[in-house]
Amino acid sequence: MKKYNWIFLSVFVSFLSCEKVKDLSDEASVEKFEIVNYTPETAVLDAVYMDGGDIIIPVQPQSDLFPFTLHPEMTVSSTTHKVLGNYTLGEDIVFSSGESVVDFYLIAESGFVHPYKISLYPLETGADIKGLVFDGSNKTTITIDPWEAKIYISDPNRTLDDGETYIIKNASFTVSENANVEGDMEFEFTDYNDVWSVTVVSSDGKRRDWKIQFTELIQIPNSNFELWGEFAGINNGVTTVDPVLGKGKGWATANNSFVLGTLPVTHNNGKAAQMTTKVQNALVFGEVIAAGSLYTGYFDLNINALGDSRSMTYFGIPYTLRPKAMEFDARYEAGAQMQQAVKEGLKWAIKDVEGVDSGHAWIELLHYSGNDKFEYHARPTEKVVVLGRGEMIFDGKMSSLKNWSHYSIPIEYTNEDLLPTHVAIVFSSSKNGDQYLGAPGSIMEVDNVELIY
Amino acid sequence: MKNCYLYIGLFLLFGYLPVYGQETQNIQGVEVDTVEYRFALGVQVGTDIGGAVPVPFKYIPETFNPYPRLNLSLGAKFSFPVTSRWILGTEFTYKTITMNADARVENQKYQDGNMIQYFSGSTEMHMDFTMLEIPVYAKYSLRNLKDRLLIGPYFAWVLKSSFVIDPEKGYVGITGPDKVDSVMDEDMSDMDFSSYMDMWDIGLLLGYERKLTRRFELGIRFSMGFKDIFKKDNQYFDYHMLHMRGTLVVSYNLFDIKPPRLLHLNRK
Numbered sequence: 276m277k278k279y280n281w282i283f284l285s286v287f288v289s290f291l292s293c294e295k296v297k298d299l300s301d302e303a304s305v306e307k308f309e310i311v312n313y314t315p316e317t318a319v320l321d322a323v324y325m326d327g328g329d330i331i332i333p334v335q336p337q338s339d340l341f342p343f344t345l346h347p348e349m350t351v352s353s354t355t356h357k358v359l360g361n362y363t364l365g366e367d368i369v370f371s372s373g374e375s376v377v378d379f380y381l382i383a384e385s386g387f388v389h390p391y392k393i394s395l396y397p398l399e400t401g402a403d404i405k406g407l408v409f410d411g412s413n414k415t416t417i418t419i420d421p422w423e424a425k426i427y428i429s430d431p432n433r434t435l436d437d438g439e440t441y442i443i444k445n446a447s448f449t450v451s452e453n454a455n456v457e458g459d460m461e462f463e464f465t466d467y468n469d470v471w472s473v474t475v476v477s478s479d480g481k482r483r484d485w486k487i488q489f490t491e492l493i494q495i496p497n498s499n500f501e502l503w504g505e506f507a508g509i510n511n512g513v514t515t516v517d518p519v520l521g522k523g524k525g526w527a528t529a530n531n532s533f534v535l536g537t538l539p540v541t542h543n544n545g546k547a548a549q550m551t552t553k554v555q556n557a558l559v560f561g562e563v564i565a566a567g568s569l570y571t572g573y574f575d576l577n578i579n580a581l582g583d584s585r586s587m588t589y590f591g592i593p594y595t596l597r598p599k600a601m602e603f604d605a606r607y608e609a610g611a612q613m614q615q616a617v618k619e620g621l622k623w624a625i626k627d628v629e630g631v632d633s634g635h636a637w638i639e640l641l642h643y644s645g646n647d648k649f650e651y652h653a654r655p656t657e658k659v660v661v662l663g664r665g666e667m668i669f670d671g672k673m674s675s676l677k678n679w680s681h682y683s684i685p686i687e688y689t690n691e692d693l694l695p696t697h698v699a700i701v702f703s704s705s706k707n708g709d710q711y712l713g714a715p716g717s718i719m720e721v722d723n724v725e726l727i728y
Numbered sequence: 729m730k731n732c733y734l735y736i737g738l739f740l741l742f743g744y745l746p747v748y749g750q751e752t753q754n755i756q757g758v759e760v761d762t763v764e765y766r767f768a769l770g771v772q773v774g775t776d777i778g779g780a781v782p783v784p785f786k787y788i789p790e791t792f793n794p795y796p797r798l799n800l801s802l803g804a805k806f807s808f809p810v811t812s813r814w815i816l817g818t819e820f821t822y823k824t825i826t827m828n829a830d831a832r833v834e835n836q837k838y839q840d841g842n843m844i845q846y847f848s849g850s851t852e853m854h855m856d857f858t859m860l861e862i863p864v865y866a867k868y869s870l871r872n873l874k875d876r877l878l879i880g881p882y883f884a885w886v887l888k889s890s891f892v893i894d895p896e897k898g899y900v901g902i903t904g905p906d907k908v909d910s911v912m913d914e915d916m917s918d919m920d921f922s923s924y925m926d927m928w929d930i931g932l933l934l935g936y937e938r939k940l941t942r943r944f945e946l947g948i949r950f951s952m953g954f955k956d957i958f959k960k961d962n963q964y965f966d967y968h969m970l971h972m973r974g975t976l977v978v979s980y981n982l983f984d985i986k987p988p989r990l991l992h993l994n995r996k
Contacts, residue, residue: 294791295791295793295830296791296792296793296830296831296832296850297793297830299791299832299850301897357906359906359907359908360908380899380908382848382899382908384832385832385849385850385896385897385898386832386833386848386849386850386896386897386898386899386912387849387897387898388897388898388899388908388911388912390911511902511903511909512903531902532845532902532903532909533902575910576902576909576910577910577911622920622923
């Protein structure tokens with residue numbers, strides 16, 4: 276009997292010693308991040324610092340900085356199970372520009388995800404331009420690129436077409452402490468390729484040339500939707516419209532591994548964007564109605580946000596002008612049967628409903644006054660003010676919408692004081708697609724979007 | 729269909745075993761013991777510990793904490809002695825098997841058609857099967873005629889089942905394993921597989937039973953299903969989920985029917 280007691284005791288002890296899922300740690304952190312070496316070796320770096328999940332590398336801009344290659348030494352906490360994402364422990368990091376960001380994730384023992392981001396921060400060179408004012412500059416948009424030492428100026432009321440010129444008078448630069456600006460304070464632009472330059476001399480005699488350029492009124496790149504492809508880090512690598520300037524800086528779709536709602540079609544010997552409302556199989560979560568969409572911003576798939584598709588669509592890209600209208604070519608055709616996905620217990624199921632589908636196009640000029648990352652899901656958001664808005668509904672009952680036509684949506688401004696910081700433009704094959712309401716087969720095609728100033 | 733023939737074959741094989749034992753003994757002219765009764769009816773209560781288990785076992789997560797819940801099963805058993813050592817038996821048992829479990833999974837693959845996702849993280853699992861289990865077994869009494877070993881196939885009609893996975897924290901890779909394409913919130917929706925569960929199971933049962941008194945018997949059993957708990961052609965997982973459980977059962981023989989006269993077959 277004594278022998279059996281030992282067996283029972285062993286079983287009991289081994290049961291107790293089993294690792295419990297509830298005891299697995301949620302914690303995972305970067306304990307140390309140091310730069311061992313870098314190229315070019317002439318780069319001037321300051322001490323790396325961390326702010327939450329941000330690892331910031333202060334580096335002084337210089338003409339031959341990029342591509343900037345770093346070999347870091349990173350150690351993680353003992354409760355870190357894995358490092359995933361765009362950084363692999365022990366490997367080099369390459370920044371192709373000052374705006375480049377390296378995202379990675381620390382996975383805790385429990386599977387809890389801790390996002391991290393490595394980015395560069397421009398250190399003062401002592402010969403920097405921090406601001407520019409001139410006669411009438413309050414009506415213009417001035418963008419300063421500290422990495423490339425460039426200043427871009429655009430004016431929604433002025434162009435350089437038809438021989439027009441743009442003259443900057445009485446320019447006044449805000450520069451680094453005790454630095455001086457050498458060169459003219461008046462610049463005349465007759466062409467968009469005209470580049471003026473000034474030299475900033477630091478207190479210790481260091482010289483840095485800054486270029487000044489007058490740029491065209493801004494149209495969103497790829498607004499004729501000729502460029503499509505698969506891009507790392509965007510829409511999980513599936514086919515989508517090319518944002519050109521990078522994720523969150525141009526056009527986007529909500530295409531994902533489950534459904535490709537927006538794809539290119541042939542139009543006028545080129546391409547247009549075709550949005551289609553579809554039934555999206557969401558694996559064991561059931562099926563939902565997914566409208567095809569095309570918008571400025573970016574998309575981040577989140578399986579647990581299936582009940583709130585808008586939370587996966589981040590509307591808006593940086594933009595600082597006040598257009599009067601938005602014009603575009605489009606056609607719309609509603610699907611045969613309106614359906615809606617409703618949650619039944621734990622799963623989504625699709626049911627027929629009354630009505631005819633309609634497409635939707637809208638534009639909003641936004642002002643964001645926050646310091647955190649801009650996030651807008653087309654619903655009231657703290658620190659986001661809608662300055663102006665325009666919209667158009669494509670009623671599926673109207674058969675005339677099936678043919679291509681040119682449309683113009685005027686923008687009505689309700690706030691004349693603030694300058695826009697972002698623009699959100701959205702096209703959708705089902706107006707209420709965010710509520711999983713629409714007719715599978717509804718099609719909206721869009722081409723040649725233009726902002727009218 | 730091929731499996732169906734296999735299952736029927738197993739049923740017939742195990743049903744035939746004791747009869748074969750008797751016939752062999754007769755052929756060889758060995759004296760056959762008399763049977764005490766021709767047919768007995770009993771009732772039984774019991775409980776099961778188990779649930780659905782990934783097979784091959786390598787797919788059982790490294791960190792896996794099962795929390796079985798004990799439910800009472802009720803049934804009737806029928807015994808048909810063939811010799812004093814061999815008994816053919818069958819049962820009808822209504823039982824509910826419940827198991828909850830915590831698991832830390834790594835790149836758990838779910839596939840539906842062409843869509844695949846890999847989940848890594850902590851999950852809670854809830855499984856519950858209410859079934860009518862019908863084993864057909866052959867019992868062999870050991871020398872003391874109190875201890876018995878039993879073996880036979882079982883068929884189970886699953887009346888109600890649920891299988892829900894509740895991902896607690898972690899991430900999903902859609903572009904492949906070890907990709908963080910979507911981060912889970914703690915209030916993520918449950919993944920309910922209940923409507924994909926099959927309505928029946930068939931498998932093998934092994935057991936030991938001891939006669940405590942003339943009417944009471946205590947038994948322990950292990951049974952393992954041969955078919956996936958999901959409906960045919962499911963592709964959700966890389967592996968099969970098979971029923972596997974241990975059973976503790978106490979039975980009470982209500983009555984038996986004696987033979988008209990005792991048989992005495994002696995070697996001449």
